[in-house]
Amino acid sequence: MNFVLYAIPFFFLLIGLELLLEKWRKTEFYRVNDAINSLSAGVLSQMTGLAKNLLPFTVYIFVYENMALFSWEKSTAFWIFAFLFYDFLYYWKHRMGHEMSLLWAAHVVHHSSEEYNLTTALRQTSGNIVGWIFYVPMALIGVEPYVLISVGSLNLVYQFWVHTRHVPKLGWFEWFFVSPSNHRVHHAQNQIYLDRNYGGVFILWDRLFGTFQEELEEEKPIYGVRKALRSWNPLWANVQVYTQLVKDSVRTKRWSDKFRVWFGRTGWRPEDMERDFPLARVDLARFQKYDVPLTTSSKWYAVLQYGLMTFVGLMLLLNVQMLDIKEQLSLIIFVGFCSYSLGAFLEGKAFAVGLEVIKNVIVLAVCWLVSINMAVMTTLVVLALLSLAVLCLTFLPQRRLAS
Known part of the structure; x- marks a missing residue:
């Protein structure tokens, strides 16, 4: 059993509770653009998983x-x-995944926030x-595929709650289990935490293999990676390191x-590449987060569009x-x-506003032309019409002023 799909509602419930806690404590651990970028990468990962998991499970079952x-x-x-x-x-x-460049190229997505x-x-x-490939030994010792899926998904579900800054150190628990404190260390780019x-x-x-580091009061974690992503594009986040x-x-x-x-080891580059094509690195002494200011209406629009994208993705997963392969592929491409x-x-x-208009018109056209469940169609139409309304209210006045 894959517990991740069943845990999704609880994930969003906990995110909502963390947002309430953020408001109550007046912290600034959330930004709309960053949060939506992270969530969008998650939706993409679930969509592509339908295809990319086919070979691994085929090999695992064969072994x-x-x-x-x-x-x-x-x-x-x-x-x-x-x-x-x-x-x-x-x-x-x-x-x-941190020590080899090929594996880091994939894993970096999770750390780029x-x-x-x-x-x-x-x-x-x-x-x-x-x-x-790292899990093939489980097949060799006779662990059935459904057991692998079950324990693997439970492992992933556990890891969700440790991604928070609101939970302090947990005493004896820290000695045995991954906690928010020691996982904050893992996501930090400070030299002592790398x-x-x-x-x-x-x-x-x-603790056994010498890679443990406690979170230090005098060393506040700086999150992200040394070669900053500096983009809100989840597609680019997935190919940036591969491209390099x-x-x-x-x-x-x-x-x-x-x-x-x-x-080779992550971060290593040939001597001629370092000389002829040097890469910019983060200066932690002058670290500034990547940001593009958003108006309140733009933030609400982005939330609506994330909701639309997630709804389409969820309908595909469920x-x-x-669905036949063409329908699955069409939905995956649309989510991308x-x-x-x-x-x-x-x-x-x-060009983004034009793309957004086209996207919402496509949703309305599909709802008009394709026979789909009434509840699904109503949800998509409402999200698309609300999105177009927010776009018009936000950007048409600006264009009139500009003209």
Whole structure:
């Protein structure tokens, strides 16, 4: 059983509660543009997962059915063992995701936010195409595919709540389990915090393998990555590092470096690339978060559009078995277009308003021309019409003033 889908309502409930706590405590841990960017990346990840998980599960099932060394009785002890073993493998997958360039290119999406709140937990990659290899040992020892899905999804659900700045250190709990405090360390780019605290549920692996770092009162975490994303486009967030790796591997002269670019330690670049094509790095002493100011109406519009995109994605996930491949692909492409267009809007691109109008008109046209469930159609029409109304009220007066 995949518990993530069932946990989604609780994720959003907790995000709502954290927003109320933010208002009550008068903190500034949320920005609309950053939160929507994180959530949009999460929607994209779920959509692309329909395709990218096909090969991993096919391989896993083949290994389990043809190469498994043991057969297990499905006892409580077995489930506990499977959960522990999954978390152990997750530790190494996560650690290598930070230490090898190819794996970091996918995982960087999760770390590219310069905020740290519950929406950051949902900021997941769409390009994790090789990380599944770390879980093949579970198939070899005879862990059935449905057990892998169950313990893996529970592991992921647990990790949601630790992405918050509102929970302090938790005493003895910190010694055994991943907590908000020691995961804040993991998301920080301060030198003392880099490449630390990789555990998913249990922090014991970090203590055992020398990668644990406690959160220090005198060292406030600075969130984000050293090569800042500086974009609200979730599509670009997924390909930014891959693009740089391709450029370096093509441009560098030595053939060994063309290979090492991909499989070397994260951050390493060939000498000629550092010399001829230096990259800008974050100066933590003068750190400023990336931001594009938004009017109140623009913020509300962005929230409406995120709601529309998420609703379309949720309808796909809930009805995937009833849709043919063309319908699935069409919806995935549309969600990708939504995320790109909304990202451009949040960045204040000149063409973004036109794209947004086209997107909402497409939604209305589909509702008019295609036979779909009345409740679904009504929801889409209301969201699209509200969005167009907000666009008109926000941007038409500006155009009149400009003319």
